[in-house]
Amino acid sequence: MEIIYHTEMLTKTLGARISPAALKTMIAANLKQDRLLALVGHDEYHFDSNAFEAGYAYMEAQRQIVQRVLRNGADVIAAWQAFGRLTHAAQDFYAHSNYVYLWRDQFNGTEALPAPSGVIALDEVLLTHPKLHSGKVYFGEALIYVLPFLTPWVFPGLPEDSHAKMNLDYPERGEMFPYAIAAAEQRTIYEFDLLAERIITELGEAAWERFVNG
Numbered sequence: 001m002e003i004i005y006h007t008e009m010l011t012k013t014l015g016a017r018i019s020p021a022a023l024k025t026m027i028a029a030n031l032k033q034d035r036l037l038a039l040v041g042h043d044e045y046h047f048d049s050n051a052f053e054a055g056y057a058y059m060e061a062q063r064q065i066v067q068r069v070l071r072n073g074a075d076v077i078a079a080w081q082a083f084g085r086l087t088h089a090a091q092d093f094y095a096h097s098n099y100v101y102l103w104r105d106q107f108n109g110t111e112a113l114p115a116p117s118g119v120i121a122l123d124e125v126l127l128t129h130p131k132l133h134s135g136k137v138y139f140g141e142a143l144i145y146v147l148p149f150l151t152p153w154v155f156p157g158l159p160e161d162s163h164a165k166m167n168l169d170y171p172e173r174g175e176m177f178p179y180a181i182a183a184a185e186q187r188t189i190y191e192f193d194l195l196a197e198r199i200i201t202e203l204g205e206a207a208w209e210r211f212v213n214g
């Protein structure tokens with residue numbers, strides 16, 4: 001997703017739950033995942049190219065960094081950065097996979113599609129659906145990241161399963177964009193609550209308080 005949406009989603013979902021310093025650090029770490037060098041060759045940061053297992057493993061690695069930092073009493077900034085990176089992957093999942101389309105297809109012809117707020121971000125059936133896939137970053141697309149003026153020539157030739165043709169990174173990508181945002185917001189809160197439960201269980205309320213208010 002474009003940086004304005006990652007920023008807005010984090011502010012909306014976590015702004016009232018964490019300190020301004022924590023929010024600022026998480027946003028910076030989230031956005032840093034989209035630097036050019038991290039866009040190509042790091043499918044797990046963005047759930048690109050069907051890297052579902054790698055993406056989940058990456059998110060788990062970030063949770064473990066948070067636990068380790070808080071357990072060791074190390075600088076809490078490193079924990080905030082890890083969770084910021086986790087939220088980037090969690091949010092990109094909905095923009096780069098066909099998850100919200102699979103969700104929409106459940107309503108095919110039978111009833112009106114609910115508003116974006118009605119989307120279910122963690123539907124087990126859809127998360128393990130055989131047709132779940134995410135856009136592949138083909139060489140041509142990597143090329144237009146570096147040389148954007150080539151877009152009119154390269155874009156039409158990219159396959160339908162390319163990131164370029166599947167993504168819901170910004171509103172002009174179509175009517176499902178607000179659903180990707182709503183699902184990504186839900187998932188961000190879910191991930192925050194999941195982390196809270198883990199930290200409080202292992203390290204107690206004081207450790208979580210330190211994460212939240214630094």
Ligand SMILES: [Zn+2]
Nearest residue numbers: 001034046092
């Ligand atoms: Zn990304």
